[in-house]
Amino acid sequence: MSEPLLRVEGLVTTFPGARGARLPVVDRVDVAIARGEAVALVGESGCGKSMTALSIVGLVPKPGRIDAGCIRMAGRELRGLPVTALRRVRGAEIAMIFQEPATSLNPVQTVGAQVVEAITLHESVARGAARRRALGLFEQVGIPDPPARFVAYPHQLSGGLKQRVMIAIALAARPQLLIADEPTTALDVTIQAQILELLRGLARETGTAILLITHDLGVVNEIADRVAVMYAGRIVEEGTRAAVLGAPRHPYTQGLLRSMPARAAPGERLAEIPGVVPAPDMWPSGCRFADRCVLVMDMCRAREPERTSFGANAAARCHAVVAEASR
């Protein structure tokens, strides 16, 4: 297989905990995204998926920092790059959109100016040409009446329109990878579908790869080619969409799918995974899901499971699955 567009190996991102210790919120995570591929990173809040995304572009908020791992984009190592080089990567090679479009746009700048900035930061283009390209982007992302919206301020636009502007900003410098951190969570359900369709369509048109961060399995189903499931800082299952969503192996993934409201019959009690996600300072030795797992064995509490592949399309980190498979 050819070298993937983005390869993350052994990423460890830590935050300071009590008494000077450093707690990993991203714990030895591996991610690989091929050109034009859409990969979804799924998990509950606090599992470290957003921090993984921020680590890739080097925007981990202080006092957090990346302690280990390599992040290779198109063959080039991003960790350790001088700030000026990293700035050129951001926007032009890897772009990112965030969850809250309302606060993610500069309130005192017109949305048009913000898109133009995304262009002129990376290319020396004349003002007029940049403006024309920005207007074209507005059209591409489906904003009606682009010239009128161009001079509008963020607060004058609806949530859906604001998110379209964010997508326009992200695609302005023609990146090869777009990281979308919960892009639809803050939007109405009807708008969610539109935005997802937009993302999918644009990605296909421009050949941009997508890394989608989400907690919503329904969203995953719409867009992703491959899925990775995160729990307490580690990737516990990964594979093609069909494999992970259709035939999940890890008990956590199974629990997530079972608990989706869409899967419950009317009148039936919703299934849930008992317990809560442990905080980084309370991670047990051994498998972190052990306390909530229906398949838990003695081995689970003693040793962390290793990554086991099941063909080219699936892999999971679980003792029970390995035990089952070897029977």
Add this chain to the structure above:
Amino acid sequence: MEGHVLGNLFAAALIGLASLVAWRGRRSAFWSERIAEIVRRRPIATIVVALYLGVALLDSVAWRDAQPGEVSVEARSLLDRVFPSDFRERSYSAPLASVEFYGGQPLAHPGRHLLGTDILGRDVLHLALGGARVALLIGGLTSLIAIPLAIALGLAAGYFGGRVDDLVFLLLSTLASMPSILLLVALIMVIGRGPIQVCLALAVTSWVSFCRVVRGETLKLRELDYVQAARALGVSELRIVWRHVLPNLSHLVVITFVLTFSQLVLSEAILSWLGVGIDGSWGQMIDQARDELARDPIIAWNLAAASTALFVLILAVNRVGDAVRDVLDPRTLRESS
């Protein structure tokens, strides 16, 4: 009632109050953790403030030495008794000097005045230490008047809203719009120049901003779910305010008290300079030392002692105040939980 008896009562009340708070506070993990954190962050500043408090308390406990046949003897505090009873000279003398500054006459207590003497011959170190009591009186008494007033009216305005709110808000706007120094002076000129009157005037000008904060917080708290639930259960309004709203304001009270303390003391210094301050304050010392720098050779020790004493206390209170605000601010409380 005589001045020193009032001072004794005040000191006793303060110690009593502090012990009560400490005893109740020990049982609350919330407060003891917070206080430990504050001390951990600013150990030096806390010790400095405690030292000033100690000196102020020493200076508050005073009594007369009953002498047979003496008509009137001044009451002397514990601080006064550290110094010899008749420690005065006739006029200026430099620190640790043995002769007067002007004229060179030998002093009554040569070499004993660590910071020299002022124009009336009083020992400057004694005066500087005595200013601590005045400063803490200013901060303490003023806050004692202003804070309950602000809470009472702010609570009423925020909780009951409507007409009450409008009235209180009008009162706040009226007071807030008058420049505070002018208002202070006007008040003092009218109600008198004693220490209690000055504290009262300071209270009138300083309760406004805290009242606004209380009003804002009460508005927020009123809409909280558990307050609505209590109301739905039929709990009386007064009880709701007392048990649910008031305790949530306690951290604000502490923050406000510490942060406005330095403002109050600095304001009094300006009042002293304008001639309407409290006797014995550092501000008064600075005012009296005004033209000493213009003399030739200059007399600097008076001004230096008062300014330094004032500066060190204000700095320490500011430092502690920052730590108090960081530790008790509900926003940081939320982030750390």
Add this chain to the structure above:
Amino acid sequence: MLGYLLRRTAWGAATVLGVLLFLFALFFLYATPQDVARQALGEKAPPEAIVQWLVNHGYDKPAVWNPQHPFDTRLAEHFRRMLLFDFGRSDADDVPIAQRLRDGVGPSLSVTVPLLALGLPLALSLALLVAFFRETYIDRAGVVLCVLAMSVSVLVYILGGQFLLGKLLRWFPISGFDPDPSVLLRFLALPVLVGLFAHVGADVRFYRAVFLEESGRDYVRTARAKGAGDARVMARHVLPNALIPVLTNVVVEIPFLFTGSILLESFFGIPGLGSITVDAIHSNDFATLRVMVYLGALLFIAGQILTDVAYTIVDPRVRLG
């Protein structure tokens, strides 16, 4: 928006009336005019002189209620005259107060305007610098310096400045004022310098907090994700947003440019409105003091309304709401 401004103006008017009422209660009901008269004329003044003085200064009318002529009371007189800016004469030396005010505005402005014009860019630049290097030694040192500077009393700055620069180094005259442009600068230098030093600590701390708060916002993260560098983020994103609270802070001060700084003017012998106020305090001139408090309140309320206007101009969210 117009409706909002009208409401604010109405509220301001109500506050002005409240201020006048408060002043009346303080000066006329609590302190008796006889005391004021005696202070102005001296303890030994004969009763007829006191009565005459009271009549001259309008203190002879009944305070609040006059059965014969409902509006011929001190209360009504007080309100009428203040609202019409008919300030009468000083209790201390009989000079018309309005004239004193006119004479004093110029000198006051000559100190306060340079203070603002120099102090604002200075504090902003320092705060920007410190915020740019946040969490480094520069930032920490800056914050400590600010707290140190804030903890020193203004009086000490004044006395120290006078001593150091006036007496010791003899760079500027210790005090005094001369409107002649060729020497005016020398007299203004010291009060302006001292004023700058006295306020820079608190200002930088406040502006730094504003800059830091804006720097932590989501749109800054977006700008960084676009590939913008720190300098550009500061200049193009943080600064314009931060200027909104900064501006409102400054606009509130504008009316007070006219009243002048009490301390600076009296210490440095500037014959402005601040000096007038201090003289009124020292000579128990209640009439002038009343006027100064009233004007101060008026200017404050005007400042509030100006601030609201400024907000609507500067913040697109308010303007195009």
